[in-house]
Structure formats: C-alpha cells, structure tokens
Amino acid sequence: MQGYAPILLLIAISLTLPALVWSLSRLIRPSFYSVSKHSTYECGIATTTDAREKFSVRYYLVAVLFLVFDVETVFLLPWALQMKELWIFGLVEMGIFLFLLLIGYAYIWSKGALNWE
Amino acid sequence: MMTPVQQVVMAIIQITVLVSIILLIVPLMTFAERKVIGYIQVRLGATRQAGGIRGFAAGINKLSWAMGRIPILSFFRGLPVFAADGLKLLLKEDIVPDRADRFVFVIAPVICMIPAFATFAVICFYPGTLFTFPTTFPIIGGLPFTGFLTDINVGLLYIMAVGSIGVYGIVLGGWASNSKYPLLGGLRSAAQIISYEIPLSLSLLVAVVLSGTLNFRELSLYLAGVPMVTAAGEIVQMPLIAAIPLFFGFFFYITCGFAETNRVPFDLAEAETELVSGFHTEYSGMKFAWFMLAEYANMMAVSAIAAGFFLGGHYLLPFGLQRFVPDSIPFLAQPSLLFFFGKVFFLLFTFLWVRATLPRYRYDQLMSVGWKWLIPVTLVNLVIAATIRLIF
Numbered sequence: 001m002q003g004y005a006p007i008l009l010l011i012a013i014s015l016t017l018p019a020l021v022w023s024l025s026r027l028i029r030p031s032f033y034s035v036s037k038h039s040t041y042e043c044g045i046a047t048t049t050d051a052r053e054k055f056s057v058r059y060y061l062v063a064v065l066f067l068v069f070d071v072e073t074v075f076l077l078p079w080a081l082q083m084k085e086l087w088i089f090g091l092v093e094m095g096i097f098l099f100l101l102l103i104g105y106a107y108i109w110s111k112g113a114l115n116w117e
Numbered sequence: 118m119m120t121p122v123q124q125v126v127m128a129i130i131q132i133t134v135l136v137s138i139i140l141l142i143v144p145l146m147t148f149a150e151r152k153v154i155g156y157i158q159v160r161l162g163a164t165r166q167a168g169g170i171r172g173f174a175a176g177i178n179k180l181s182w183a184m185g186r187i188p189i190l191s192f193f194r195g196l197p198v199f200a201a202d203g204l205k206l207l208l209k210e211d212i213v214p215d216r217a218d219r220f221v222f223v224i225a226p227v228i229c230m231i232p233a234f235a236t237f238a239v240i241c242f243y244p245g246t247l248f249t250f251p252t253t254f255p256i257i258g259g260l261p262f263t264g265f266l267t268d269i270n271v272g273l274l275y276i277m278a279v280g281s282i283g284v285y286g287i288v289l290g291g292w293a294s295n296s297k298y299p300l301l302g303g304l305r306s307a308a309q310i311i312s313y314e315i316p317l318s319l320s321l322l323v324a325v326v327l328s329g330t331l332n333f334r335e336l337s338l339y340l341a342g343v344p345m346v347t348a349a350g351e352i353v354q355m356p357l358i359a360a361i362p363l364f365f366g367f368f369f370y371i372t373c374g375f376a377e378t379n380r381v382p383f384d385l386a387e388a389e390t391e392l393v394s395g396f397h398t399e400y401s402g403m404k405f406a407w408f409m410l411a412e413y414a415n416m417m418a419v420s421a422i423a424a425g426f427f428l429g430g431h432y433l434l435p436f437g438l439q440r441f442v443p444d445s446i447p448f449l450a451q452p453s454l455l456f457f458f459g460k461v462f463f464l465l466f467t468f469l470w471v472r473a474t475l476p477r478y479r480y481d482q483l484m485s486v487g488w489k490w491l492i493p494v495t496l497v498n499l500v501i502a503a504t505i506r507l508i509f
Binding site (some may be wrong): 002003004005006007009010011013014015017018019021022024028029030031032035038039040041042043047050051052057059062063065066070072073074076077080081082083084087091092094098100105109114115116 | 124126128129131132135136207208209210211212213214216217226227231234235237238239255266267269270275292294295296298299300304307308311312314315318319322323325326329331336359372391393398399402403407459480481484485488489496499503506508
C-alpha cells in the first residue's frame with residue numbers, strides 16, 4: 001500500500017488548491033448582485049421554463065451499450081496480463097467470449113441501435 | 118530505506134514540482150494555442166496586452182514592439198498575455214446563477230480537475246533517479262529525486278479508472294447550471310466520452326498485451342524496444358514485428374484521446390454555433406478556469422501516455438525502433454527527460470495543429486465513427502497484438 005500514499009497526497013493537495021485560489025479570488029474580485037446578471041443565460045431573452053423538464057434522451061441506449069463493452073474491457077485486462085501463462089486455455093476462453101460479444105454487437109448494429117438520425 | 122517522514126517530505130516536494138509544471142504548461146499552452154493557430158491561419162495571434170495598470174502594460178507593449186523586429190523573438194511577442202489571462206480569471210466576478218444548484222455547481226469544476234491532476238501521479242517522466250539531494254539538506258539529504266511520483270504495479274488500470282471520473286464533473290456542471298445549453302452540452306459530452314472510452318481502453322490494451330505488465334515505467338521501457346530486466350530477473354525485449362500493432366494503436370489512441378478531452382474535431386460539447394459554450398456556459402471566473410485547467414491537463418496526460426507507450430517513452434526513437442541505435446552513442450542511446458518532454462510537446466502541438474486544420478464532426482458522424490469504426494478496428498488490432506505476443 002506504500003505506493004498509494006503519494007497519490008492520496010496529490011489528491012489532497014489538488015483539493016486544497018481550488019479552495020486556496022477561491023479564497024484568494026474572493027478577497028480581490030468584485031461581487032455585486034443583480035437580478036438579470038444572476039439569471040440563467042438564454043441568448044438574451046428572459047428565461048421561460050426550467051431546464052430540467054422531462055425530455056427523451058437518446059443517450060440511454062449508449063449508456064447501456066457502454067456498460068456491456070466496458071465490462072468486456074475489464075474482462076480482457078487480466079487475460080492480457082496473463083496471456084503467456086494461460087496460453088491455449090486463455091486463447092480459447094477469450095475466443096468464445098469475443099465471439100459471443102461480436103454476435104451481440106452484430107445484433108445491435110443490425111437493429112439500428114448504432115444509427116443516429 | 119526511507120523513514121515515513123522522509124517519504125512524506127519527498128512526496129510533497131515531488132508533488133509541488135509536478136503541480137507547478139502543470140500550472141505552468143497549461144497557461145503557456147493557451148498562449149501557444151493562440152499563436153500557433155494564428156500563424157497557421159496567416160495572422161499574428163496575440164502580440165500585445167491591454168492593461169488595467171496603464172503604465173506597466175504600456176512598457177511591456179513597447180518591449181513587444183521592439184521584439185517584433187527580431188526574427189525568432191517576434192513569435193514570443195505577447196507572451197505576458199498568459200500571465201494576464203490568469204490574473205484576469207482571478208479578478209473576474211464569480212457568478213452562480215440564482216436557479217443553479219449551488220453545491221453541485223461549485224464542486225463540478227473540482228470533480229473535473231482532480232482526476233486530471235491525479236492521472237499524473239503514475240506517469241513516469243524519467244525511469245530512474247533524476248538527481249540526488251546533497252547530504253547537507255535537513256531531512257532529505259542524500260535521497261534520490263525520482264522521475265516519477267509513485268511506481269505502482271497497476272499504473273495503467275489506475276489511469277483508465279481515474280481518467281473516466283472526469284466526465285462526472287462535466288455532466289454535473291451541465292446539470293447544476295439549470296440552463297438549457299449546458300444541460301445539452303453535458304449530456305452530449307457524456308455520451309461522447311463513454312462512447313470513445315471503449316476504443317480508448319482497447320487501444321491501450323494493445324500495450325498491455327504486448328508487454329504483459331500494467332506498470333507505467335516497465336510498459337514504456339518494454340515498448341521502447343530496449344532489453345529490459347523484469348522483476349523476476351530475466352531479460353526481455355519486444356519483437357520488432359510488434360511495432361505494427363503499436364503503430365496503429367498510436368493513431369487509434371490519439372483519435373480517442375481527442376474525443377476524450379473534447380478537442381476539435383470532436384468538441385461537440387462546446388460547439389459554439391449550436392450550444393453557446395456547452396457545459397460551461399454559466400461558469401465564470403475561477404470556476405471556469407478549473408474546467409479549462411482540467412481540459413488542458415487532460416490533454417497533457419493523453420500526450421504523456423501516448424508518448425510513454427507508443428512513441429518510445431524516454432528513448433529517442435518511437436515504436437520499438439530504439440534497438441537500432443547502438444549503445445555506444447553517448448546521448449541518443451540513453452533515456453532522457455528531454456526526449457519524453459519533446460514528444461509530449463510535439464503531441465500537444467498536434468492538438469493545436471488539428472484544431473486549426475479540421476472542421477468539427479456532425480454528431481451522428483461522431484457516434485458512428487466511435488461505435489461502428491473504431492471499436493471493430495481496435496479489436497482487430499488487439500487480436501493482431503495478441504497473435505504477435507503468442508508467436509514471437
């Protein structure tokens with residue numbers, strides 16, 4: 001675990017950095033409240049509705065597909081590390097895994113999940 | 118063996134150096150961006166600065182004018198602009214919109230920035246000791262100053278894990294603004310980053326498959342093609358044919374790196390013509406600066422990883438061609454900080470070069486390139502790499 005202590009230290013220091021700079025900037029920057037300045041930007045017209053309305057997000061499917069493929073890369077990682085040691089066993093296992101994955105990939109492609117209109 | 122106190126002091130010194138390098142290169146990069154794109158578009162870029170402190174700026178401008186007559190120095194006219202930019206961001210009013218979610222709005226830039234900085238913890242700038250502190254130093258006398266902060270054996274996994282946290286900052290920043298443009302920009306950016314993360318990991322896996330290690334230092338030494346002593350004590354050397362998947366992997370990685378850092382031609386999240394400024398439309402002052410800092414630090418990280426794995430790392434020649442340099446040549450055969458930073462700066466220049474050259478992708482094109490083109494191609498590249506590893 002010793003090698004990880006400097007990482008924690010780096011994260012701690014990069015956490016204090018914004019805090020320090022913000023406090024410094026708070027001391028020297030102007031700060032005047034005005035209703036129109038603090039209103040939401042909408043190309044100059046008055047803001048009409050809340051941005052967080054319900055609307056269809058096409059990215060949902062992308063997120064699901066990402067999950068599948070990300071698990072794939074996580075699964076590939078140990079195999080990539082131990083490839084020489086696993087040799088034919090790893091090769092066959094990985095071949096089956098990638099084959100199944102590619103069937104799924106071809107399926108979503110043929111269903112048009114990767115098309116954008 | 119170092120005592121805990123020495124380790125902490127040493128780590129603090131290294132972190133200070135690291136953070137100062139990042140905080141120095143990022144503003145210089147914004148200056149270089151203006152100048153390089155200016156020169157590519159046959160104009161001068163920034164040459165002078167307007168000043169709040171009138172007499173001071175006028176003096177610097179006079180000096181800039183004089184510098185314009187000298188051939189090479191004329192490129193550096195307007196160099197104080199980078200300091201002025203930072204000062205301006207510090208002095209700007211920091212506006213939190215009334216309808217924004219205050220807490221998330223404030224922490225989003227920090228969430229974006231911390232992973233960008235944390236990535237550098239495992240990046241190895243030099244595979245050994247840079248210099249040793251003289252024994253006269255109080256606590257750390259006689260200790261070596263290494264070219265890396267820490268040398269963990271899951272370095273690449275750490276980079277992949279930490280690098281994907283940054284997207285939360287973008288999405289949260291877009292959502293917290295409670296404004297239409299940032300929300301759309303944030304969503305776009307999230308979809309784009311997660312789409313390109315798969316080919317990114319697959320192209321990095323090429324490096325892992327070829328070398329069989331995740332340690333950044335060992336990876337970069339092995340992929341440079343020089344004989345390397347492993348932890349088990351045996352000497353290994355990358356076969357020359359492995360340069361083929363490495364060569365293609367480099368281009369796939371850089372393409373995905375452009376998309377991951379939201380740079381042109383993949384800067385759909387900040388498409389000015391459609392989304393004003395994307396996820397950071399509502400941000401101003403230092404909060405905006407943290408987003409920019411994160412973006413440029415990510416560019417540096419992508420360049421450093423590409424340089425370390427694919428371009429021969431600390432050695433002169435890329436793609437494992439270093440073996441053709443005989444050991445007897447004094448400087449060129451040795452690893453050097455200079456080579457590494459030279460490659461990093463060249464790749465950073467490539468970011469600007471591409472920005473000045475290519476137009477922006479359309480969104481459906483971006484998604485098809487990621488899903489239909491890059492994923493199959495990187496998989497094929499990975500299979501080629503695995504075959505080479507098993508046969509040779």
